[in-house]
Amino acid sequence: MDILAHGLWAGLGVRWLARRRPVTRPQAVAAVTLSVLPDLAHLTPLLVWAVFGDGSARILLDYAVALPGDEPAMPFWVGEAAHHLHCIPHSALIAGAATLLLWPWRRRVGLALAGWWLHIVIDVFTHSADFYPVPVFYPITQQGFDGLAWNTPWFMALNYLAIALAAWRLRRRSGAPSRSG
Ligand SMILES: [Zn+2]
Helix, strand or coil, X not given: CCHHHHHHHHHHHHHHHHCCCCCCXXXXXXXXXXXXXXXCHHHHHHHHHHHHCCXXXXXXXXXXXXXXXXXXXXXXHHHHHHHHHHHHHHCHHHHHHHHHHHHHHHHXXXXXXXXXXXXHHHHHHCCECCECCCCCCCCCCCCCCCCCCCCCHHHHHHHHHHHHHHHHHHHHHHHCCCCCC
């Protein structure tokens, strides 16, 4: 899914949860941040290349919005680093290992991890075999599921409509007086 929609869904999820149990601001910020970070991490090598090498902001932008096969040419190390920095945060195996490691601190980092997991789960189904399939079992395999590409126009329209609807419902509910007494 696109990065804006990832952030919006995570933000809505946090708001929904905050009505049921206490959520601190740092927890909320961490959850939304981790829900968009998997799509930002792989831009770092291009940023490094732009600052310290022959890359540029233009190439970085072209890469960020490229369709499969249309990515700009880049040095081998930039391409490899970007590839693996995309795979790592999109892997359920790696997120699973991180979750296990951080389990003793789940009260503190659980929501942030949930933001990360939300990104992976959404992406698995919103990428297709020919549109950057999500390497959900990296590093064992870089194969992904053949889902529905999120850039399909009707899906994007429906997705943002659903986001608007969910936001409207949440806002309406939080504005309504409590009937539970
Ligand atoms: Zn992603």
